[in-house]
Amino acid sequence: MPVRLVDVARRAGVSPSTVSYVLSGNRPISAETRRRVEESIAELGFRPHAGARSIRRQSTNVVAMVLPMLADGQSSVQMQFVFAVLHAARAQGFNLLLLTAEDGVAEINNVVNSAMVDGVIVMEIQVNDPRVPVLRALDRPAVLIGTPDDAEDLVHVDFDFAAAGAMCVQHLHDLGHRHIGMLAQPADTFTRQAGFALRARDGVLQELTERGLKPTWIPAQPNPAGVAEAIEELFGQDPELSALIVYNELALPFVLDRLRQLGRRVPGDMSVVAICPDDQAQHLVPAVSDVALPTTELGRLAFERLVGLITGTDQPVSTLLEPHLNRRGSAGPPLRR
């Protein structure tokens, strides 16, 4: 039932090898023969058997992407990565195979050792990620979205979360704020040592202390109760708080909501700056100033690097995207008191 290469060859009156060469372009083929072959391919609806093909070529045109452990499906940021990679892959004729990080290291080895994929993209990198040694031992290329402690030779792309955090502090400090707090990712993100959460927090705290300000921060669950609790805690740490750095895209709407409940006007009584994908900040009320998380760019870049490695061209081992501030209405100078 499935149409094979020989069927095409027969119909076009040529040998199988000729059809193959038409397909791959690895040899000059006369215009006339090419026309006949392509016509036959179209009429028969021939598609080369991917498995059979992969056994002679050394590639499958499939890459694997390892999803984060937590399958809550909540975090939209990670989905944006997936979509970005998916689109980039599609554009180059690659398919995307999804793995979950839960089955850990085993599945990564499985899919590459069974020659199912040409390479792997891993996200949600922890600072001391157990997958890193595995990836290094792989005989297929891998690229990380995120930066582990011992990156060394593993090519990775990342956003400069430390600089992003520092940039938020700088912005608020320049506006005149002297009491700045940070509402950060949920606690479990820190306990599993997610690089982005740690580096963003440390970037904020370090910049705060360097400027002689009190380093105030708290993790928060992305729901109203969690946010309310976190904000209360922040005020407990520093009652004079006049500015908030929010790196927790899911909690952001609840933060604004809660501040309103507390009677704190934004930005009058409380300035807010977020680190999050831009589209999640700009449609809130008020529109929130943010340091945009370049998820699409990172995903695209990761795939580009991977495909580079697959085709054997050298790639920069480390790429750090610089933060950029979008000024909106949620941050302003503190009210004189």
Next chain:
Amino acid sequence: MPVRLVDVARRAGVSPSTVSYVLSGNRPISAETRRRVEESIAELGFRPHAGARSIRRQSTNVVAMVLPMLADGQSSVQMQFVFAVLHAARAQGFNLLLLTAEDGVAEINNVVNSAMVDGVIVMEIQVNDPRVPVLRALDRPAVLIGTPDDAEDLVHVDFDFAAAGAMCVQHLHDLGHRHIGMLAQPADTFTRQAGFALRARDGVLQELTERGLKPTWIPAQPNPAGVAEAIEELFGQDPELSALIVYNELALPFVLDRLRQLGRRVPGDMSVVAICPDDQAQHLVPAVSDVALPTTELGRLAFERLVGLITGTDQPVSTLLEPHLNRRGSAGPPLRR
């Protein structure tokens, strides 16, 4: 470099076919031989070449999943489907290949005609979905999450959105509400004829009219401005509105926020019932009564059906999950006026 089956055979002192039979269990093998072979497999770290394998078996143990058109990565519901399918697949040794619906019908044909996948799961089904005829013509099984108009022989699983909508109406009506409005999915979801949006709305509206109530509804963008506008519009349609059915999980927090801004207490001044994944309703303030969207169950079920079809066992062509109401604090009797 990659270790092949013959390497294992050599090491174990048996023929390649014996190794293959150990792997597949298709023939009795003596305990001793099996032990030696398995030992060799483990020591050499042998993994059968998936491509080579797929050319003789007729299967790949990979299924494709077609993502919705809109790649905004916002809608968490769809991600829950993906995760559910992903987990179910993993549990049965299947891998998941991701396709986007954007490249439309072509890519579906590509991956199945090139024998990359054993079957396809398609979500975000429109009532008159152009992919349906394609799936029907496929020589591999497909299952839909959602119900097209002409389902006929295509096996599909779905949630009874009409019943869910009716159930919301019934609940609020029973509580004593006589002015009930619906805040529905964004307008473009309707324009692209997404089955779930249409059926939920129609379920609500039909039940309202059957009970002699005014059918009030509005689509809403899932951001504060969109929600504010929608709520205003609803009050314009029926100033006496005392209850709201929200089928728009992303807008739900903004709805509660907006009602608070308007000085309407929930549930005192306004009862709210949502149709959404349960975890997105229960952590809000107040916790929202909902008709839970069984995303995980649907995803799991879809994969189960697909694997059934692949292995050749008959499957129920249509499965409709019944709605179930979770009573929480967001809905109560209307205040006497």
Next chain:
DNA sequence: ACTCTTCGCGGAAACGTTTCGACGTATCGA
């Protein structure tokens, strides 16, 4: 007119599995 290159193509051997058929050797029933 004759070699030399180039061009266009076909034949056949891979690639790494699975599986069909066949071949001993025990085991069993009679």
Next chain:
DNA sequence: TCGATACGTCGAAACGTTTCCGCGAAGAGT
């Protein structure tokens, strides 16, 4: 004791591609 069965294993032929090698014909150079 003898055929028939069952068991355990092997050899070889597939599966659908790609690619190496080579061959004839056409064109170029002398």
